Amino acid sequence: MTAHPILDSLWIIPLLPLLGSATNGLFGKNWPNATVNTVAVGSTGLSFLAALEAVREFFQLPADQIPFVKAFFTWIEAGKFRAGFDLQIDQLTVVMLLVVTGVGWLIHIYSTGYMAHEGGYYRFFSYLNLFMFFMLILVLAANYVLLFVGWEGVGLSSYLLIGFYFLKKSASDAGKKAFIVNRIGDFGFMLGMFLLFRTFGTLDFQTLFHNVAQQGWHREPWGVFGTMTIACLLLFMGATGKSAQLPLYVWLPDAMEGPTPVSALIHAATMVTAGVYVVARSHVLFSLSETALAVVAVVGCATAFFAATIGLVQTDIKRVLAYSTVSQLGYMFLACGVGAFSAGIFHLMTHAFFKALLFLAAGSVIHAMGGEQDMRRMGGLSGKIKYTYGTMLIATLAIAGIPPLAGFFSKDAILLGAFKMEGGHPLYAVGLLTALLTSFYMFRLIFLTFHGKARYDEHHVHVHESPWSMLGPLAALAALSVIGGWVAAPALWGGTDFFAKFLAPIFGSGEGAEALSEMAARNLEWTLAGVAIASALIGLVLAWWMYLVRPDQPGKLAKSLRPAYKTLLNKYWVDELYAAAVVKPLLWISRQVLWQGVDVGIIDGTVNGIAHGTAGVGDGVRYAQSGNTRSYAVWVVIGAIVILSIIFFWPGSHATMGMVR
């Protein structure tokens, strides 16, 4: 019995969900829900426990054994290329592992309640477990190829889950869209891997990063497009696809077609953060290219603001959350971009808590409203579903960045990082503005949904609180959203800045750490924190004023700035733009030019043309065959003359001609 049984058989953690998925998928069709639950929730629960155990063992490992890499078997091998089924665990992985398994497990539990009355129950859980499997592969992978497996795999499961209600065209469209947009990102990701392999001859994290250190790559300054920059940008292209950043964010809002738990798990808590994870994982490379970092920061920042603006006017409760997710992901990238990786990961974690909570709560609301998702037909629910209301309020406070909840610390850390970075002030400003917008639209959501007078007809819709299977997870996540922040609370708030220290071995001794030392920094932090809180409060007040005090204001405002409003409402017409600029032309060209034109027209045309031509000549030859003996005789004479003239008048010694040596 080895010292750390689970670490030695790390594969057990991802394998459990896979088994669950297989079992449900193959045999679950005729099983009662209870059985399916046991399998699904059981398997994920077990893998959660396994993860906890693994983490416990991890903490006992001596520093020199970290990261702990375990090679299981070689998956692909050709020439000098080897991609193994190697799992590794280090601080970063630990964070992700806990988030994924924990939140995932909670959401499984929640789903048992939420999906209880849906068809294809077993199918749903099979997919959900499958997702868990791939997500765990993603975070545990010890090389880019295996990571890519998880990467594509989660894409697949999201495709399946978004299209879960496959009878609805919109659903299957959304699924397809998600997969294909992700593929576009993966295109870049693959090329990035290729370039890395070509440069360093390996794709294993440890060896690769080690080689980077070995070969002493100097940091490529801004504007230089060296190998490193290009590799990083290509990887980041993948990240933008997976984590719904500009310009590939379009799939995420549509992904809300899927069941709410899915939105919570995949499209808020875990999968969409994979991009951030990859960037953080490859920080060694990124930090060697200022350009790449800058791009990441700018894109993240822009996305954060952009999505937030759209979020302002959405009326579908889930879509608001979707855009907020996009926006928050932007934050994380901003963090990575400014080099505050640990802050990014920290926000990733907290966001997982409160955003999952938001979605689940929203789900509970929808559940209560009998499937209604439009906030304009809600209102005044606070009294009827107190429990849901409570949890959701906590989550909102958290995301809006009201201390001392989780969101505050993470967001504060990011803004701090942005501010500190040289030339980062514009980023900081935009970030701050975004924070204001965030708190505004979040509270808008709260007020529209739970306050004011009921805007739905009470006879048909009889609002009811959700079952405990759903409320339990809410409670758990609420708790996490409250206390989750303190693991990273800087000394400033009497915390130990544990998180940054914990991740220090990976990201280098954290940004915050040395900043603590002197006074100026401390004052700066105070001010920044104050500003942040202020902006959050402004947003809150604004929302309160517009939607509770003067409910007619929004309408007026919308009228007064109609164009802006329309633009936001239609999400800047990006989807339409893509359709008009890419999809339609592509289809047209393929159909009219390539298929009908080249294939049928030119190529087959030529071939058939030759055939017909030959046949035509054949007819000609036949007509020499007039059946008239006299003409035959003439033919013979002609032949005689031809032969004689060839033989007599052909120049020189002939045989040498017409030969190819």
Place this chain on the structure above:
Amino acid sequence: MLAGGHLLSVLVFFPAVGALALLILRGDDQVWLRRLAMTVATAEFILSLGLLWQGPAGASGYQREEFARWIVQPPISYHLGVDGISLFLVILTTFLTAISVLASWKSIEHRVKEFFVMLLMLEAGVIGVFLSLDMFLFFVFWEVMLIPMAFLIGIWGHERRVYAAVKFVLYTMTGSILMLVGIIWLYDKTGTFDLPAIHGMLQSGAIVLSPQAEMLLFLAFFLAFAIKVPLFPLHTWLPDAHVEAPTAGSVMLAGVLLKLGTYGMMRFCLPLFPDAAHRFAAPVAMLAIIGIIYGALVALVQPNLKKLVAYSSVSHLGFVVLGIFAFQQISMQGAVYQMLAHGISTGALFLLVGMLYDRRHTFEISEYGGLATPMPKLAAFFLFIALSSLGLPLLNGFVGEYLILLGTYLAHWQWSAWAATGVILSACYLLWSYQRVFFGEVTREKNKSLPDVSRREQWILATLSVVVLWMGIGSTYITRRTEASVGHVKAQMSRDWAREALRSTGTPACAAEAVTSLNPREQGCAPRALRAMVDPAQPGMAVLPKGMR
């Protein structure tokens, strides 16, 4: 050991014997016809597995050879041999034949006897092509296998079957006759038809082909293979052939026959005419890339499901050709792997399409829709196979594509970049067609009551799915066996590769590295030599790693 020292001959002729046995059977007794055919096919498959026990896995030469003089003048010998490249292709053939027999259990009613006879003859011919090491023998089998295939299309096909069959034969024949001229010309220069012997002479420089001659020879061979693959401008026979062919025919056609082309390129074009191969690498790769994108785009807009799959083959085979003509160990191994993977998954796709056809007698996508409701199992299988075909990791499609792209990238990043778009497009056409066929409400009355997969079909599909999964995870089992042989092919080119590199770049060190070591640091450099050779004005040196600047 199975069948003593003559396993190869047994493999080649056992199906033919089975076919003769079938001929003896009474034509109307269909049950026994089917059973006998199935027995023969299965036995053949099991026999072919015997190859795996041969020799040291991936011994660079031929693991197992058989030799006998056949014709005195010109000296033509009966020379069979199997190496890592042909090994799995043979197994693939036997496997798919067995599957096809099973697949046409019900769907073939009239002239059952002839059908299975043709199928088995086809198998014999194809295996012969894969195993023969005597060019002449190779050509003989190459032509022989043509006829049964034409009959399969022409007799048991659909409406325009005759047109398709004739088109198929004429296309192939055009190429193969020129190849015959090439073979004879080569014989005229070397005095033998024996492939290893000719390799030896060319390697040792005993025979030196004039550039012009080598170019013509290369083209003569390449054209035949390119038509078979089919490479971009020569592909138009494929859609017709596929759409008209019966399911089993399509399976064999896509699964095995197309591979003959790529196999031929690896076996003949590259080792025999390295210089010409290098000279033509760029144009060929261009065609391959065009094929990848073009095939995918055309597939995207096909209203006919089977045609869609056919064009997807064009796209996938483009990857293989690209991998071969990147001249990288990795990419070439990827190419070999992709051949196998494509054989399985596209074969499976055709089976599925055939099953739909059996139920509704149409290939029009618009006729379907919402089939997931009446036939969930079929839908599940279809999705699984489609995913493997679009190269999802852990399924067979991924390994090949990834290796090809990776290897190609080492040599020519632009090629790889262009080709990689095919990965996006494949997702587009497969998922879109899948959505149109299986998702949504059932629109047509007829489709409401379609039966789900029968037990037999379920077994077929399950088997294939298992293989798909296994190939996706246990790829090393195959790649380790192909590695040495591929390396051998590459080694046979390297000599000239080095010369070319020297001539073009004049950086001996780099060129030498290019040949000797496969270390990726130099990997980047050899291609530069190569690229400089192909077209000196190649952009994109910027991304070359520092190590080389």
Place this chain on the structure above:
Amino acid sequence: MNGFPTTADIYRVLPELLWCGFGTLLMVLQPFVKGRKALTTFAFAGAALGTAATFSTGVHGGAGFYGLIQSDAFSVFFHLLIGGVACLVVLAAAPYLERERLESAEFYALVLFAAAGMGVLASAQELLTAFVGLEMSSISSYILAGYRRTSLKSSESAMKYFLLGSFATAFFLYGIALVYGATGTTVLEKMAGGAPNGQAILLKLGLSLVLIGIGFKAAVAPFQVWTPDVYEGAPTPVTALFSAGPKAAAFALLLRIFVTVPAATEFWFWAFWALAVLTMFAGNLGALAQSNVKRLLAYSSIAHAGYILVAFAAVTAMTQSGGGAGPAYAAVLFYLLGYALVKLGAFTIVSQLGGAGEKYLSLDDYAGLSQRQPFAAAALSLFLLSLLGLPVTAGFFGKLYIFKAAVNSHLIWLAVLMAINSVIGAYYYLRVIVVMYMREPAAEGAPMPMRLPLPVSAVLVVTAIGTIYFGLFPNQVLNFILKPNLLGALR
């Protein structure tokens, strides 16, 4: 003045003598013999005996009759070939004559005489003897072509064949006259030295006219015009004879002229080049649009003459560049062998399916043959594939050797043209196969005799087996025809 011929001379021409003798006997016995079977047996016996007698010529190799004829491996090969053809034609014709109610005796006699004539051509070493042999085969052929007196087509084909045939013969003869004038002799070996200076041009002219005469017999474009008409009109077994026999004999003579008169090779290369290309295209293109099987096969036999000419071009090219042309001769011989087998088989089937009065010759009558006559259909497809030149058939090796000869003498472009032609050919051969296998029989499908008469099936079995056997194991034949001194050997 020489002494009288020796018995060895008699042995050397034994086959011809036997054939002529049996021919005469047939005519003499005819009134007394009742029943066709006996006549058939007798004729077959005669043909077979003559073929067997080739052995004696082999034993007594060398020049005979003061160098008028030459018996060597070459002539042996052709005697065997021609004799075999005669035997098979006799067999194939038996049921046909019965069906058409035509006299057997004369028919067989004529076949035997024709065979004798061809035999003379194959071994003739002197032009006038060759001429007599040629006339012997031709005149018998004219008669055979018109053998179905009552049929318009038959008589017409006889007329055309006769008129044009004698027209060409006149050219041939005039050529001989000029050659004689140039060299003072008609014995090929004596011409080997070429003509005295000043007369060279006469020799050139004479040989060209000779070539024209032979080209006509061998259906070489542009002298091929008669072929389709005559082949279509003549009774099908006769067509079989035409396509197999005279062509072989004519090419034999041509070849012999080449080998023994080097003067000939010098200036004929381009003539052959052009004729080959012309003939291939004329045949294949003409065949494309044919709907009458007999006619289609006629065109195809033109095309094949073209392929053989490719080998001749190779011969000339090689003998020019001093290389041994042996393989090229071998190509011609082997090709003729495979070709004769195949054409015999094919026409036999056609004659069988033609039905009384040769009603069913159009392609549509063959629709769905595979169901009604599986054996015949299979055999016919085998023959067609052999004509197409697919492996494991004799036709393939024939084509292969010609390709090889062409490539050996660096006539790559000629080879490529030949390749293109093979593809064109593939199209119409496949058309027949497609019709037989892939088209359902017409509703009022031509009534087919459900079982083939014994002699016919015998012919088919022999030809089919031969086609495959020589396609798999050409060795013996090759060993035989690849003798370093194929001509003038056995001396």
Place this chain on the structure above:
Amino acid sequence: MTPQLILFIVLAALSVVGALSLILQKHPIHSALSLIVVMVALAGLYLLMGAEFVAAVQIIVYGGAIMVLFVFVIMLLNAGAEEYTNFSKLAGFAGVPLGIALTGFIAAAIARSAGTAQVSGSAAVLAPTRTISEMIFKDFVYPFELTSFLILVAIMGAIVLAAHKEE
């Protein structure tokens, strides 16, 4: 201008004229008669060359037997004057020119050959007939025997073809 030459010119002219009239005559019978003229003229030329035997055979076999056969057949079929159809464009337009071209070709080639040998008119140079017969029965016995079979074939052919036979 030796008498032989004059005689030659006369006979040559006669033969050519005969040949031309063979072409120009509409009625087969006239053509036949003009052909006979040609043959007689040729016989004369043979005599001029001193080949009496051949000349005799020419007159007897050709003039006598073959041409009589022709005339007989013409009578039998009482063939009228030929109708001048012109179905064959090729022959109609190209026939004569091409024929002339061919003639010119051959004649030119012969003229260019250095055949300066003189034909001695005196028949006494060699006693041909005996020698001829010896050659026929010794040197050329084989073709000679073959011709006998040839005749046989011809006879049979004539019978087979012309024989009335109603079934």
Place this chain on the structure above:
Amino acid sequence: MVPVNYYVILSAVLFGLGVIAFVVKRNIISIFMSIELMLNAVNLAFVAFSQGMGKLDGQVFVLFVIVVAAAEAAVGLGIIILIARNRQSLNVERVDLLKL
């Protein structure tokens, strides 16, 4: 004394006239006669050469030619009769059932 070439050229002319006759005439019999004309031309050439070279075999050939001509005549006239009987016309141009 007449040079051989005169005779040979004359034969060439006659041969050519024969060819022309063959092409020009419509009546089968006449056409056949033109063939005979060509054969005669050949004979003339043979005799001329043989006399020119003082070799006799040329004249032997002439005899063979004549014999063969006779044989041809028999068969040919037989065929002509056949044609005349089958279709009441001797016009060669009307005998074109077999074509294309």
